[in-house]
Amino acid sequence: MGNPFPKKVLAFHYAWYGTPWGTGPIHEWRGWNSAGYNPEKVINGRRESATPCQPLDGLYDSSSEYTIRRQIYEAKQALIDGFIVSWWGFSDVGANATISKFLEVAPEDFEITLYYETVGFATGEVKETVKGEDIINKVADDFNRIIENYGKRDRWLKVNNKPVIFVYSRAIREFWKVFGNVNDAIKAINAVKSKLSHEVFIIGDFGFDPQFAYILADIFDGLHTYNPIGFTTRGIKYSSIYETVSNELHKKGKLWAATVVPGHDNYLVSGTNRLIEPRRDGGYYLDSWDIALSSNPDWVLITSWNEWYENTQIEPSDYYGTTYLYLTRQQVRRFKGL
Numbered sequence: 001m002g003n004p005f006p007k008k009v010l011a012f013h014y015a016w017y018g019t020p021w022g023t024g025p026i027h028e029w030r031g032w033n034s035a036g037y038n039p040e041k042v043i044n045g046r047r048e049s050a051t052p053c054q055p056l057d058g059l060y061d062s063s064s065e066y067t068i069r070r071q072i073y074e075a076k077q078a079l080i081d082g083f084i085v086s087w088w089g090f091s092d093v094g095a096n097a098t099i100s101k102f103l104e105v106a107p108e109d110f111e112i113t114l115y116y117e118t119v120g121f122a123t124g125e126v127k128e129t130v131k132g133e134d135i136i137n138k139v140a141d142d143f144n145r146i147i148e149n150y151g152k153r154d155r156w157l158k159v160n161n162k163p164v165i166f167v168y169s170r171a172i173r174e175f176w177k178v179f180g181n182v183n184d185a186i187k188a189i190n191a192v193k194s195k196l197s198h199e200v201f202i203i204g205d206f207g208f209d210p211q212f213a214y215i216l217a218d219i220f221d222g223l224h225t226y227n228p229i230g231f232t233t234r235g236i237k238y239s240s241i242y243e244t245v246s247n248e249l250h251k252k253g254k255l256w257a258a259t260v261v262p263g264h265d266n267y268l269v270s271g272t273n274r275l276i277e278p279r280r281d282g283g284y285y286l287d288s289w290d291i292a293l294s295s296n297p298d299w300v301l302i303t304s305w306n307e308w309y310e311n312t313q314i315e316p317s318d319y320y321g322t323t324y325l326y327l328t329r330q331q332v333r334r335f336k337g338l
Contacts (some may be wrong), residue, residue: 004160008111009300010082010083010302010305011303011304014031014305015092015094026062026094032059033052037268052265052319054296054314055318062098072145077334082112083305085117088118089120103134112150114165115168119135120142131178136172138264144195146165147196159201162199163201166205167204167220168321201222202220203255205223205225206245210241210245213244217254223249223254223255229261229275231264233277242292242294242297243296246295250296255298256297258295259300259301262279262284263278263280264276264310266299268309297335
């Protein structure tokens, strides 16, 4: 039998950046001006922004066709197979415009899916008045609309012809909060699946709790964790966690997607909650690839292509240049045996 999950490398992508000259639906500063920063200020030839470093191509509009074509070209240079676009609902104008443009212009060997970040009640925090049935219907409606609008398209990521959707741990834990206990939350997630009008391949995020992974392994088609710095900043060696989760999923015939990251530093937007994991001139990134590949992953996920606030991006920058594209290419070749 062949591998049911051919090896892929995907990167988390963020579509929340806008400029006044943007050619997409956003025609103002967005993203770059978070936390009170003002890109209209130019100091020594550099616009002020909420990011520790800036794109090599300058501050950009996420949904402009030029930016999207450039990002696909650069990602393919690094042998990345596609993007997982952060998505906050159908009211998320920038993300929906960006996803639509990706699906329009991507070549046949570059795939797109989305990251379902929240069920969407009160901007991610579930109100006490929200009923369980409300969330079940909301998520089922979201998934059905996602598949109708995007998932049937040729460039949408699929497994065995099933459209893929990634689900962030925030959205999963919103279920836990509303239903109050694990068993009822599991029933609710299964109720969502029963209301879907299409088969969907769902890959959930177990966060930093291996016990949570055991529960989710019975619900979803695959698992991942968004950012392993949640382990290393607490001094946890996560190689055994990756291996344990991988083994559990593979026993069940399910997909394991191991995440790698170059480092992290959110000091410009964090206030007192700074979270730092130094890049060590690429050392942390290479270590995370070693750990990921030792867990026998079906897919590898990169956090991130362009989460500039947290300095996890591998997109070319004014500080790192194209270093992380080269490192990524080397590691993808190693993973795929190229």
